[in-house]
Amino acid sequence: MRLYGIRGATGAQNTKESITKNIIELCSKIFKENKILAKDIVSIQFTLTKDLTVLNPASALRKGGDCGIDVSEVPLFCSQEVDIEGSPEKMIRVLITSYLEDEANVKPVYINGAEKLRPDLKIK
Secondary structure (H helix, E strand, C coil), rough: CCEEEEEEEEECCCCCCCCHHHHHHHHHHHHHHCCCCHHHHHEEEEECCCCCCCCHHHHHHHHHHCCCCCCCCCEEEEEEEECCCCCCCCCCEEEEEECCCCCCCCCCCEEHHHHHCEEECCCC
């Protein structure tokens, strides 16, 4: 096993429902695409843009419902994204630090408008 950082992002509206739905969808896809097990996760870090103010994405993941694995024991952390002029609004980014097989083919996940953050990636 080797330690990896798996990235992703999603767009969301500034409502509890939208943030929860989009975080659950994002994390579910990352967990599934990368075959991540809860026992192998070291931590999950979120950042969100300053215009998303109604809900912490870590809380959304913890309380939001089924994301494919039990994250109740996983350390979660959230901070505000650096406010850079011209950056996309209403974005939530995630970095999942997890152990995976040595030669894992890590798959980042960018959805719901966040694809524009990584035009260098060929995202389905």
